[in-house]
Amino acid sequence: MSTFPVTRLRRLRRTAPLRDLVREARLDLDQFVMPVFVAPESSRNDELPPFSRFTVDDLLREVEDLVRLGVKSVILFGLPEEKDEEGSGAWIEDGIVQRALRALRPRFPELVLMTDVCLCEYTSTGHCGVIHDGEVDNDASVELIARTAVSHVEAGADIVAPSDMMDGRVAAIRELLPETPIVSYAAKYASAFYGPFREAVDSTPAFGDRRGYQMDPGNVREALRECELDLAEGADVLMIKPALPYLDVIRAVRDRFDAPLAAYNVSGEYALVKDAARAGHIDERAAALESLTAIKRAGADIVVSYWTKELAGWL
Numbered sequence: 181m182s183t184f185p186v187t188r189l190r191r192l193r194r195t196a197p198l199r200d201l202v203r204e205a206r207l208d209l210d211q212f213v214m215p216v217f218v219a220p221e222s223s224r225n226d227e228l229p230p231f232s233r234f235t236v237d238d239l240l241r242e243v244e245d246l247v248r249l250g251v252k253s254v255i256l257f258g259l260p261e262e263k264d265e266e267g268s269g270a271w272i273e274d275g276i277v278q279r280a281l282r283a284l285r286p287r288f289p290e291l292v293l294m295t296d297v298c299l300c301e302y303t304s305t306g307h308c309g310v311i312h313d314g315e316v317d318n319d320a321s322v323e324l325i326a327r328t329a330v331s332h333v334e335a336g337a338d339i340v341a342p343s344d345m346m347d348g349r350v351a352a353i354r355e356l357l358p359e360t361p362i363v364s365y366a367a368k369y370a371s372a373f374y375g376p377f378r379e380a381v382d383s384t385p386a387f388g389d390r391r392g393y394q395m396d397p398g399n400v401r402e403a404l405r406e407c408e409l410d411l412a413e414g415a416d417v418l419m420i421k422p423a424l425p426y427l428d429v430i431r432a433v434r435d436r437f438d439a440p441l442a443a444y445n446v447s448g449e450y451a452l453v454k455d456a457a458r459a460g461h462i463d464e465r466a467a468a469l470e471s472l473t474a475i476k477r478a479g480a481d482i483v484v485s486y487w488t489k490e491l492a493g494w495l
């Protein structure tokens with residue numbers, strides 16, 4: 181290998197077009213997914229975007245905006261009229277997400293409609309499953325989660341994304357939905373970075389926390405086991421959540437598996453940059469582009485990000 185002075189790596193950094201020519205990780209709006217929150221009129225809020233809760237009518241307008249900007253995929257989260265112990269609002273035929281899908285599907289035939297499949301926005305306990313004897317009952321929850329996925333597909337979803345971290349939920353959904361792509365939140369960590377999201381969907385657990393089912397932040401080999409199991413159960417895409425504090429996990433999964441890989445750039449990651457920019461410490465656009473590029477460089481194909489709409493304007 182030749183060294184200096186024959187090799188000079190600065191040669192390709194001299195101008196912007198030269199740098200563009202050799203850039204390894206790129207941001208392409210085609211692979212970004214915008215999260216949106218839909219709620220009945222009674223729990224609509226005036227939280228600033230991207231954490232606003234839209235009514236179905238507001239959502240149609242918002243999505244029209246997104247599509248006009250070039251966004252091709254959204255992931256829907258819902259807030260029910262009422263919560264109960266089983267989270268029945270998640271799977272009922274006229275649930276909030278189901279109503280939103282029926283309104284969106286005919287209006288935006290080309291848009292990829294992905295739904296988050298979980299119970300925590302719908303249970304009175306705020307947990308991702310049903311509670312029996314003070315604990316989240318894995319197998320009973322899996323049945324309800326699969327039922328939720330089916331109801332989303334019947335209402336028009338293209339892709340279902342189970343985020344509950346129960347064991348066996350991908351297999352249960354796959355059995356009922358042989359043709360539907362599943363984006364599995366394969367390695368979802370019990371993270372402190374979900375704050376603004378939990379407020380948006382009002383899903384802070386009423387007791388305890390989610391460490392009994394979400395992953396421990398110290399583990400990466402376990403993430404590989406989760407991914408292996410989800411692929412074996414029939415997942416089409418693996419997802420890692422959060423993204424920025426877990427770039428090493430994204431890289432490890434990328435190196436081990438050939439399936440498409442998604443990363444969820446969560447609300448806390450977004451808020452950190454947003455608030456630091458508001459305080460005048462950093463430039464939001466530059467910091468956001470750098471963060472998203474880092475997620476791509478780590479190996480993610482698909483990025484779910486609250487910056488998707490703004491990114492559409494930047495690119």
Ligand SMILES: [Zn+2]
Nearest residue numbers: 298300308344
């Ligand atoms: Zn959940």
